[in-house]
Amino acid sequence: MSNPQQLRxxxxxxxxxxAEDGVSTxxxxxxxxxxxxxxxxxxxxxxxxxVTAGETCGELESTKSVSDLxxxxxxxxxxxxxxxxxxxxxVNSAPFEGGWLFKVRVTDEPADLLSADEYTAxxxx
Amino acid sequence: xxxxxxxxxxLDATHRALGATMTDFAGWDMPLRYGSERExxxxxxxxxxxFDLSHMGEITVTGPxxxxxxxxxxxxNIGTVKPGRARYTMICREDxxxxxxxxxxxxxxxxxxxxxxxxxxxxxxxxxxxxxxxxDAEVRDDRDAYALLAVQGPESPGxxxxxxxxxxxxxxxxxxxxxxxxxxxxxxxxxxxxxxxGFELFVKPEHAVGLWQALTGAGEAAGLIPCGLSCRxxxxxxxxxxxxxxxxxxxxxxxxxxxxxxxxxxKEGDFVGRAALTEAAERAASRPPRVLVGLVAEGRRxxxxxxxxxxxxxxxxxxxxGAPSPTLGKPIAMAYVDPxxxxxxxxxxxxxxxxxxxxxEVVALPFYKRQK
Numbered sequence: 001m002s003n004p005q006q007l008r009x010x011x012x013x014x015x016x017x018x019a020e021d022g023v024s025t026x027x028x029x030x031x032x033x034x035x036x037x038x039x040x041x042x043x044x045x046x047x048x049x050x051v052t053a054g055e056t057c058g059e060l061e062s063t064k065s066v067s068d069l070x071x072x073x074x075x076x077x078x079x080x081x082x083x084x085x086x087x088x089x090x091v092n093s094a095p096f097e098g099g100w101l102f103k104v105r106v107t108d109e110p111a112d113l114l115s116a117d118e119y120t121a122x123x124x125x
Numbered sequence: 126x127x128x129x130x131x132x133x134x135x136l137d138a139t140h141r142a143l144g145a146t147m148t149d150f151a152g153w154d155m156p157l158r159y160g161s162e163r164e165x166x167x168x169x170x171x172x173x174x175x176f177d178l179s180h181m182g183e184i185t186v187t188g189p190x191x192x193x194x195x196x197x198x199x200x201x202n203i204g205t206v207k208p209g210r211a212r213y214t215m216i217c218r219e220d221x222x223x224x225x226x227x228x229x230x231x232x233x234x235x236x237x238x239x240x241x242x243x244x245x246x247x248x249x250x251x252x253x254x255x256x257x258x259x260x261d262a263e264v265r266d267d268r269d270a271y272a273l274l275a276v277q278g279p280e281s282p283g284x285x286x287x288x289x290x291x292x293x294x295x296x297x298x299x300x301x302x303x304x305x306x307x308x309x310x311x312x313x314x315x316x317x318x319x320x321x322x323g324f325e326l327f328v329k330p331e332h333a334v335g336l337w338q339a340l341t342g343a344g345e346a347a348g349l350i351p352c353g354l355s356c357r358x359x360x361x362x363x364x365x366x367x368x369x370x371x372x373x374x375x376x377x378x379x380x381x382x383x384x385x386x387x388x389x390x391x392k393e394g395d396f397v398g399r400a401a402l403t404e405a406a407e408r409a410a411s412r413p414p415r416v417l418v419g420l421v422a423e424g425r426r427x428x429x430x431x432x433x434x435x436x437x438x439x440x441x442x443x444x445x446x447g448a449p450s451p452t453l454g455k456p457i458a459m460a461y462v463d464p465x466x467x468x469x470x471x472x473x474x475x476x477x478x479x480x481x482x483x484x485x486e487v488v489a490l491p492f493y494k495r496q497k
Contacts, residue, residue, distance in 0.1 A: 034146075037355065038163045040449040040456075041425045061427050063162050063448055064355060066479075092161070 002120075003029060004096055009119035010072035012054075015096065016113065019106055023078055026071065027100040028060070028091065031123045036062040039091040044069070044080040044102055051075060053110045058101070060091070069101070074108035134179035135272045135330035139337055143351055150354060151244035153180040158353040165356035166451040169319050170493075172348035173278035175340055176357060178325070179333065182246020183271045184239040184253060188262035191235050197396050198256040199227065200379060202389040206231045211299045211316055215379055215387050216249055221401035222375035223382065225249050226367065228316060230301045238267070238312070238327075242369045256397060272333035276340055277323030277360075279495075280347040285324055287343045289313065298322075307339035318357060320364025321495055359448045362457065365419065365491025371430055371445045372417060372459060378405040383417045385409060415442055416467035419492055420485040422456035426478045428485070433477040434460050441466045444476060452493050459490065 007015040013032035017025040033039065041061035051057045051071035058069035080102045084090045090099035114122060131154035134140075140147065145156035156177060158165060168174045186195060195203035201214030211230040215223050225245035230238045241249040246268060253264045276285055286293055291304030291313055301314035309332040317323040328336055341349065358368070367373050372382060378401070379388050388402050408414075420428065427449055434442035442462030450457040458476065466474055469489045475482040 037146075037158065038161055038449075041427060043426075061449075063359065066427070066429070089163075 003031075003116040005116045007096070007116060008072075008113040009116065009122075010070065010110075010113060011122060012070040012072070013123065014070060014072040016072045023103050023105050024073065025100050025103050026073075027095055028069070029119070029123070030095045033092050033095045033099070036060060036065070036067060036091075038063050039088045042069075042084055042088050042091065042101070044085065045071075045077045047077050047080060049077045051077060051104060053108060061088075071104065072113065073104060073106045073110070075104040075106040077102055078105050079103040132180075134177055135333035136177045136179065136337055139334055140177065140351075145351075145353060148354065151180060151242075153243060155180055156351070156353040158355045159351045162353065162355040162359070163451050165350060165352040166359050168348060168350045169278045169321055169352060169356065169360055170452060171279065172350075173276060173280040173284055173323075173344050174319075174352035174356070175337065175344065175349055176275040176277065176352050177333075177337070178273040178275050179271070179330070180243035181273050182241040182243060182249065183267040183273075183327065184241065184246070184250055185265040185267045186237045186239060186253065186257075186262055187235060187265070188260070189235060190261040191237055193394065194253075194257050194260040194262040194264075195229065195237060195239075196392055196394060197260070198253055199229070200388040200396060200398060200402065201229070202392040203229055203231075203237070204392065208232065208234055209300055209302055210297075211301055211314060213299075213387065215373075215384070216252060217378065217398035217402065218375060219398055219401065221378035221398045221405050223369075223373045223377055223379060224252060224375060226369055226373055230312070230314060232301070232303070232312070245369060270329070271327045272330045273325060273327055274333065274336055274340065275317055275323060275325045276344070276349070277317045277319040277352075278321050278349070280344070280349065281321070281323045284340065284344040284347055284349060285313075288339055293324075307336050307343075309336055311336070318364075318366060319360040320366070320491065320493055321360075358446075359451060362446050362448055362459065363450055363452055363491065363493040365459070367417075367459075368446060378402060380405040380409040381414045413464040415461035416464055417445070417459060417490065418462055418467050418469075419488040419490045420444070420447075420458040420460055420474070420476065421453065421488055421492070422458075422476075423484045423486065425456065426481070426483050427456040428458040428460075428476040428478060428483075434462050434466075434474065434485075435477050435482055436466050436471075436474045441474070450492060457492050458485070462487070
């Protein structure tokens with residue numbers, strides 16, 4: 001699997017797009033989606049919520065387990081992906097595209113986000 | 126991670142070549158899934174799935190008093206099982222606690238094969254060996270003597286029939302006969318853990334890869350795919366089948382688990398646990414224990430083992446197994462609940478899912494029953 005070069009990555013296996021008008025898109029990586037197995041339920045933050053880098057902001061539930069969803073950055077939620085709420089399997093089938101999770105107006109970004117190559121090495125994938 | 130090395134089945138290289146996600150299961154490195162566990166589940170319900178179950182523990186009991194030994198060691202009436210047939214039973218402690226649930230195949234008049242769960246195989250072997258004292262019977266550890274492949278699903282009779290001359294039509298559910306499959310000797314059993322028609326094939330480990338390939342080839346047109354332990358768990362949950370460690374444990378007697386019918390007090394002679402189980406039966410009759418029920422979610426959050434079942438602000442039970450059901454399209458669970466809340470349709474029952482009380486419908490088990 002390949003991790004798109006234009007994205008940045010957290011060690012909690014989220015990806016973060018470049019900011020358009022200060023707003024970045026967040027999802028989980030294909031590596032994480034594969035590790036979870038079939039995702040059957042997602043609980044996302046609500047529009048207007050404040051999220052903090054490295055803290056939980058939702059849940060991803062798969063057949064066998066439930067995992068916390070972390071925000072890779074701090075900021076305010078501007079949009080959540082209702083398509084993925086209605087069809088959580090998008091996280092598995094298109095983690096970098098239709099399976100994106102939320103958009104956030106970034107106020108603070110940790111310095112330790114990884115490049116695609118660094119994340120690929122980190123995840124061993 | 127455990128520091129001890131995981132055991133690998135004869136099919137290990139096959140699983141890796143297929144890209145399986147592997148998992149530690151009772152000390153074995155087993156395939157969890159090959160692709161999507163949901164697709165594997167659906168394949169077994171609608172077409173066919175192929176499983177490697179070589180981690181299961183086979184124990185052979187032979188000798189003139191094999192039947193008497195098993196009648197003493199287990200709670201079932203094993204002496205009445207006819208050669209070629211199989212029976213679901215349990216092995217209990219002296220205090221009535223369940224050590225394991227088992228399938229016992231009577232292969233010959235004086236030869237039985239006991240199949241134990243992987244996690245309990247040593248415990249069962251030790252107990253049978255100890256309980257064999259004084260009987261003219263031999264207990265043999267045959268865990269390394271067999272690989273076990275299962276073909277499950279509505280297409281499985283046709284797939285298997287193309288590889289064997291054995292009389293599959295004459296092979297009833299819960300029966301087993303020796304035969305030849307794809308040119309290798311096999312014990313062919315019409316058993317499984319999926320709620321579907323299907324077969325379990327006990328073969329020598331050196332024949333496992335060839336048989337796997339033959340079954341894969343024979344099943345291709347019918348849509349057979351390899352299946353892992355993840356879908357095996359959702360299949361058995363939909364079928365309402367208990368899993369040791371979830372629904373069954375040493376803390377429960379068969380009567381507490383709602384499976385008192387497997388205890389045969391009427392059989393000849395004493396058996397381990399008789400006195401305690403007699404008390405447990407009386408206790409269950411006068412003061413009904415918690416009842417194993419099915420729960421179906423109204424929402425989409427999935428209950429897990431250990432989550433509390435609640436009603437009216439009180440804890441009324443505990444989830445033993447839970448998963449999203451591919452067949453029902455909703456999360457389902459098995460749970461032990463107080464008898465007052467056990468009737469199907471009981472109002473106001475919920476599961477505490479990490480602090481939020483999610484509504485659940487109480488239903489009778491199983492969730493799924495195949496059309497015959």
